[in-house]
Amino acid sequence: MSERETWSTNLGFVLAAIGSAVGLGNIWRFPWLTAENGGSAFLVVYLGLVVAIGVPGLVAEFVIGRRGHRDPVGAFRALSRSRWWPVVGVYAVGTTLLVLTFYSVVGGWILRYTVGSLTGAYVADPATYFGTVSFGPEAVVAHLVFLGVVGAIIATGVSGGIERSSKAMMPAIVVLLGGLAVWAFSLPGAAGGYEFFLSFDVATLRENFLAILGPAAGQALFTLSLGAGSMLTYASYLDRDESLPADATVIAVANTLIGVLTGLVVFPLLFSQGLPPGSGGEGALFIALAEAFASLPAGGVVAPLFFGVVLLAAVSSAISMLETPVAYLVDEHAVPRRRATLGVVGLLAVTGSATALAPSAFGLIAGTLADLALTGGLLAFVVFVGWVLGRDAVDEYRAGAGSLSTPLAGAWHALVAWGLPVVLGFTLLTSLASLAGVALGVELRVALTLGALVVVRTLVRMGRE
Ligand code: PHE
Ligand code: NA
Numbered sequence: 001m002s003e004r005e006t007w008s009t010n011l012g013f014v015l016a017a018i019g020s021a022v023g024l025g026n027i028w029r030f031p032w033l034t035a036e037n038g039g040s041a042f043l044v045v046y047l048g049l050v051v052a053i054g055v056p057g058l059v060a061e062f063v064i065g066r067r068g069h070r071d072p073v074g075a076f077r078a079l080s081r082s083r084w085w086p087v088v089g090v091y092a093v094g095t096t097l098l099v100l101t102f103y104s105v106v107g108g109w110i111l112r113y114t115v116g117s118l119t120g121a122y123v124a125d126p127a128t129y130f131g132t133v134s135f136g137p138e139a140v141v142a143h144l145v146f147l148g149v150v151g152a153i154i155a156t157g158v159s160g161g162i163e164r165s166s167k168a169m170m171p172a173i174v175v176l177l178g179g180l181a182v183w184a185f186s187l188p189g190a191a192g193g194y195e196f197f198l199s200f201d202v203a204t205l206r207e208n209f210l211a212i213l214g215p216a217a218g219q220a221l222f223t224l225s226l227g228a229g230s231m232l233t234y235a236s237y238l239d240r241d242e243s244l245p246a247d248a249t250v251i252a253v254a255n256t257l258i259g260v261l262t263g264l265v266v267f268p269l270l271f272s273q274g275l276p277p278g279s280g281g282e283g284a285l286f287i288a289l290a291e292a293f294a295s296l297p298a299g300g301v302v303a304p305l306f307f308g309v310v311l312l313a314a315v316s317s318a319i320s321m322l323e324t325p326v327a328y329l330v331d332e333h334a335v336p337r338r339r340a341t342l343g344v345v346g347l348l349a350v351t352g353s354a355t356a357l358a359p360s361a362f363g364l365i366a367g368t369l370a371d372l373a374l375t376g377g378l379l380a381f382v383v384f385v386g387w388v389l390g391r392d393a394v395d396e397y398r399a400g401a402g403s404l405s406t407p408l409a410g411a412w413h414a415l416v417a418w419g420l421p422v423v424l425g426f427t428l429l430t431s432l433a434s435l436a437g438v439a440l441g442v443e444l445r446v447a448l449t450l451g452a453l454v455v456v457r458t459l460v461r462m463g464r465e
Contacts, residue, residue, distance in 0.1 A: 005158040010242045012163035019166040021255040023317030025223040041205040049220040058248040060385040063396045065235030071327035072229035082463040088380040092229030095373040096324040101351045102366045107314045108142030117303035139356040150318045151345040169312045176309045184268040193267030217427045218371030227377030230320040233327045243401035379424040386417025425449040
């Protein structure tokens with residue numbers, strides 16, 4: 001077999017991983033969920049979960065990838081003796097395909113907004129113009145174009161395609177968003193947006209805490225690309241001389257800052273036009289933004305810049321999803337990269353087109369199934385790192401991290417082995433119960449979570465004997 005690809009620099013890896021993290025999750029899903037779940041109360045819970053689950057979970061996913069040095073399926077095969085763990089890798093590959101099925105449809109929307117705002121076609125009547133964007137034949141075509149762009153980058157390879165494009169896209173996103181935030185600040189009526197986004201109300205938080213927890217956890221995973229195997233795959237192209245916890249922290253901080261920066265553009269803009277977010281579901285945010293741009297004097301110039309940023313963010317995330325099944329075909333079945341890319345893109349062309357024609361399927365995947373799949377995936381990853389890898393995981397954590405990391409590594413491992421499985425198991429059970437329409441009390445859910453974890457732990461123990 002030919003030599004496996006690698007990043008050319010650690011910075012290249014970090015930028016690619018930030019590119020994976022920063023995406024439609026920050027720009028589209030985050031304002032949408034924040035608005036649906038009571039504004040800043042949601043922001044607070046979400047930020048807490050990024051620190052408590054996101055960063056340690058990201059390190060865990062990196063540990064599997066770098067130590068396994070392969071795609072998700074091959075990594076689990078290399079690191080365990082049980083036949084069952086590679087199934088988790090297959091599940092992860094399936095998750096990236098599932099997420100990409102709706103993600104590339106939204107990518108297609110963004111493409112049309114960008115083109116539409118360049119030509120100014122929507123200015124006269126944005127609601128009507130963009131009414132055709134979300135679902136239907138035009139959405140199918142736009143989604144195919146988006147997939148084509150993503151496929152072209154992946155076909156070019158890890159350092160030549162993913163790394164090189166990330167090095168161009170990430171700085172562009174930050175510079176453009178910063179400029180847009182300054183512009184949004186100058187709009188009359190912007191203050192309402194800041195208040196909605198940033199004011200903190202303990203009463204709302206306390207009242208809604210348990211209801212917010214599920215969506216906030218789902219968003220914390222989604223925004224950091226956790227549980228899908230994409231971060232695992234990116235880390236598999238790394239050498240051992242860099243610190244995984246240091247990289248994970250930089251990635252999470254950058255992702256959060258870019259998310260907040262996006263909020264500082266979106267919310268003032270919407271409020272300045274008297275268009276509070278949150279009503280009308282998934283497509284509404286972009287229509288509202290387009291309306292805001294259409295009625296502002298500088299809107300014709302600013303709109304293409306804004307949608308261009310969103311497009312870069314969407315492309316850099318979608319490439320990390322597509323890379324996962326492609327890496328699987330390359331590593332496990334020795335399929336040449338180009339042919340592997342073509343095959344996976346062909347499959348997604350079909351599933352994505354179906355989704356672009358069926359709003360109900362789209363809603364189910366984007367609103368529920370994607371979160372469930374990511375939560376289940378990360379749960380399996382942390383159980384593996386905590387209970388199967390054991391000391392090896394601590395070694396991998398410490399590689400390249402200096403002496404300070406010794407006590408931190410122990411704390412991290414305890415969190416990954418105990419804290420994360422309980423929180424993720426509880427979240428998963430809660431989402432499954434609400435999907436099935438059964439009401440389970442909190443105590444019962446805690447008891448069921450702990451019971452299930454004891455069973456899994458016993459199975460893992462037996463598998464080791
Ligand atoms: N993190 C990306 C975003 O926020 C989405 C993503 C999920 C990317 C899972 C890869 C894997 O848009
Ligand atoms: Na991105």
